[in-house]
Amino acid sequence: MLRGLHQAFGHNARRPLSFTAYPWVKLTTHARPSFLGQRFISLPGTFTSSRSAFDPRYFSSAQSLAPQPLVDASEAPVPLGSQPVLTPPPVAYWLLFSSALVFAVIVVGGVTRLTESGLSITEWRPITGILPPLSACQWEEEFEKYKATPEFKLINHSIDIHDFKSIFYMEWGHRVLGRLIGVSFIVPFAYFAFRRKVLSRPLVRNLGLLGLLIGFQGALGWYMVKSGLEDSLMTTPGAVPRVSQYRLAAHLGAAFVLYAGMFYTGLGILGDWRWARGAGWSGMKSDPAGTEWIKVLQNPAVKRFSRYSKALAALVFVTALSGAFVAGLDAGLLYNEFPMMGGSLVPPTDELFSPFYAKKADGSDYWWRNIFENPTTVQFDHRCLAMTTYVSATALFLASRTSAMKALLPPVARSMATSAFAMVNIQLALGISTLLYLVPVPLAAAHQAGSVMLLTTVIHLVFSLRRPGAAAQAWRAATKGAKSGKP
Incomplete structure (x- = not known):
């Protein structure tokens, strides 16, 4: 038993166990370890510790005390030694x-x-x-x-x-x-x-x-x-x-x-x-069973909302990349007006797709080179992507404010949808100001920082609808099993 305890505390098994080396260990008179709340407690015959049950020292599956059945989210017993790293x-x-x-x-x-x-x-x-x-x-x-x-x-x-x-x-x-x-x-x-x-x-x-x-x-x-x-x-x-x-x-x-x-x-x-x-999932009221997230994420409407959130994150990323092409070609110095470009929403066709940018004699690179190398086309593409991002973020926000979705979404998801909507408005204002004022350094730098902030809010939105990790589920189930008194 002493050797098993010595291994469980993560020290070299060949080193003799000395209780003076572990002043926080107390020897009682009975037989086995258990979890209750967040600390080891002494049941009959236990070495006990005042350290947190979630101390990383106890998160190894390689070394453990004698196996003790615990309860996971599906009520199946899980040996103490098999708990994954948290x-x-x-x-x-x-x-x-x-x-x-x-x-x-x-x-x-x-x-x-x-x-x-x-x-x-x-x-x-x-x-x-x-x-x-x-x-x-x-x-x-x-x-x-x-x-x-x-x-x-x-x-x-x-x-x-x-x-x-x-x-x-x-x-x-x-x-x-x-x-x-x-x-x-x-x-x-x-x-x-x-x-x-x-x-x-x-x-x-x-x-x-x-x-x-x-x-x-x-x-x-x-x-x-x-x-x-x-x-x-x-x-x-x-x-x-x-x-x-x-x-x-x-x-x-x-x-x-x-x-x-x-x-x-x-x-x-x-x-x-x-x-x-024991905290609640995504801002929800804590459920002792730790199952509050299951019903939410299994709802078809929430699944669709989660997919749209991920699509919005991808759209923000692509829009930011298109901004890099604008910066690389100094395309922001063309058509310094909004929403018009030369008096219309779409610039003249001969400027949008010019044969000047084709390098091959057969013109096979005509389309893609204009898209990535023509400053007029690059700015137009960035405008289109930016407005698509704005409309998408707004639609997602409005969806989160409907009575049906407000009842389904967790609080953090609702707040992040609102934050994304607020940030996309700020980003749009920064982008238009940068364009109208001929790309001054402070405004342009703020616009680039805004793209990262917008991505941050959308990532947090996606995260708010993420299921807990396997390790967290195992440890939550272990705590639940200990509190319920199951062996």
């Missing part, structure tokens, strides 16, 4: 903090592009590049490298070193913030991953993919910048020294995926932990 809140807080850093780097990246600072650093040095030039000689050396770029030769040939420093620091700050995200993610991840019984295997895999995506983002960022440094821009008629809109959209899209992954995973961990400890 990830604790510190992991959620770390992920939410990491997502906030990604939010910040998206906004800083937008300002970097708007101030045309992104091509000021002509090399990618992931380690040594963390330090800016520290002497006048080093500044002159960096400035000489920039003078060799197409951007300096065609646009910025009149700037001096003081002007260069301002754009250099903007790009340098963006890159340093990206490195900070990498360090602040990898170091805690390694700590949590190697600490026993904190992360489940699927969560380790998913977080590992997010870590790889951070590294990929760094490489993709340099790949994007490199497209604006190519010497071929000097000889291409009508070429402008700027990064490829395709690579810019890929870089921004990967950042949105990274943000969404961190934010949603953090919400899931925190929500599961609270629900497993």
Whole structure:
């Protein structure tokens, strides 16, 4: 029994058990452990602990006390030793903090592009590049490298070193913030991953993919910048020294995926932990049986509402990507009016689809190149997607306010539908203002930040209709079984 207890507390089995090493352990006179509420209690013959029953030390299926039947959501007995890992809140807080850093780097990246600072650093040095030039000689050396770029030769040939420093620091700050995200993610991840019984295997895999995506983002960022440094821009008629809109959209899209992954995973961990400890699901009144969510999610109307919420999240993402094409082509500087474009809702056909953008002799790339490379078409597409997003978010909000859906949806879902509607109105106002005022940096940066905020509210809406995780269900059932007195 002592050896089994020693293993259950997660220590090396070869180390002799000493009660002085566990001052919180008390020896009683009878026989078996049980759960009641949130603490171990002493039943006849038990080693008991004042620690929470949800301490990660007890979440392993590899080491346990003698099996004890518990009750899951379907009333089937579950051995204590088979309880899955329930990830604790510190992991959620770390992920939410990491997502906030990604939010910040998206906004800083937008300002970097708007101030045309992104091509000021002509090399990618992931380690040594963390330090800016520290002497006048080093500044002159960096400035000489920039003078060799197409951007300096065609646009910025009149700037001096003081002007260069301002754009250099903007790009340098963006890159340093990206490195900070990498360090602040990898170091805690390694700590949590190697600490026993904190992360489940699927969560380790998913977080590992997010870590790889951070590294990929760094490489993709340099790949994007490199497209604006190519010497071929000097000889291409009508070429402008700027990064490829395709690579810019890929870089921004990967950042949105990274943000969404961190934010949603953090919400899931925190929500599961609270629900497993007895809180109500998605803001509903707590049900001791933990079954309040089942009836809601099985309702056909709620299922449709959940599907529409996911579709809205996808639409927000696609609209944001179309905004990257607008930014990459400076398409926001065309047709600075709304809702008209040149006196009508649709621009002239010869501008919308021009043969100028086709590169192949047979014209087979005529359609798709106009869609992605024609500034007029790109702005029109972004307007159409933005208005579709606005109408969809409004329709979802109105649906959530009907008497039937108000009775079916949980409180958090209703509040998030309202938040999404409020945010889509703010985002529309920012977008129109940015257009009318010829893309000023503050408004354009706020518009990009608004796209992340809108995505945040929609992700939270989708999350509010998510079923509790398997680990949370198992632990909620265990608590229910203990409170009901079932063996």
